Amino acid sequence: MNFQIDIFLQPGEVYFGDRETRIRTLLGSCVAITWWHPTRRLGGMCHYLLPQRPQGHPRDDGPLDGRYAEEAFQQAMRYIHSAGTLPADYVVKMFGGGQMLMAESARLPAVGERNIEFGKHWLADNGFRLSREHLAGKGHRHIVFDVATGDVWVRFRPPPEEAAKQRS
Numbered sequence: 001m002n003f004q005i006d007i008f009l010q011p012g013e014v015y016f017g018d019r020e021t022r023i024r025t026l027l028g029s030c031v032a033i034t035w036w037h038p039t040r041r042l043g044g045m046c047h048y049l050l051p052q053r054p055q056g057h058p059r060d061d062g063p064l065d066g067r068y069a070e071e072a073f074q075q076a077m078r079y080i081h082s083a084g085t086l087p088a089d090y091v092v093k094m095f096g097g098g099q100m101l102m103a104e105s106a107r108l109p110a111v112g113e114r115n116i117e118f119g120k121h122w123l124a125d126n127g128f129r130l131s132r133e134h135l136a137g138k139g140h141r142h143i144v145f146d147v148a149t150g151d152v153w154v155r156f157r158p159p160p161e162e163a164a165k166q167r168s
Contacts, residue, residue, distance in 0.1 A: 012067035014075040016044030019148035027096035027141045029112035035090045036150035043147045046072040051118035087127035094133045
């Protein structure tokens with residue numbers, strides 16, 4: 001299929017489009033969530049880096065910052081409401097949250113784990129049902145979302161040392 005709009009989503013971006021759109025991104029410890037409306041054939045994706053702003057860095061009155069899940073989800077909800085649709089209308093999929101760096105302390109979960117946990121709770125609390133997921137693990141993911149069909153393709157690449165372990 002030839003796409004009229006081919007978006008490469010950078011970390012901290014949120015994009016919604018129609019059936020003419022394909023959205024792609026690369027993930028490590030970040031998380032991407034896709035929302036697809038099967039009847040209207042519209043949907044979007046967010047790519048967030050952290051669950052929330054760090055303490056001591058309050059949000060000013062400026063625009064929402066999609067680097068933080070909390071604000072990326074607010075952006076997504078604005079689109080969902082402006083389209084006259086409801087959360088329950090969407091097929092939702094979640095990707096990423098890989099282990100890329102060691103946690104600062106053994107008592108703290110890694111960034112990817114925190115991103116996954118926050119995203120799952122927020123989706124459930126706001127009336128979304130998660131239909132598919134490809135989460136955690138060591139490595140990175142290339143994600144491609146076809147808004148016309150709702151299909152999402154994932155290419156998972158473990159780091160070289162992990163790939164060697166899997167082959168032996």
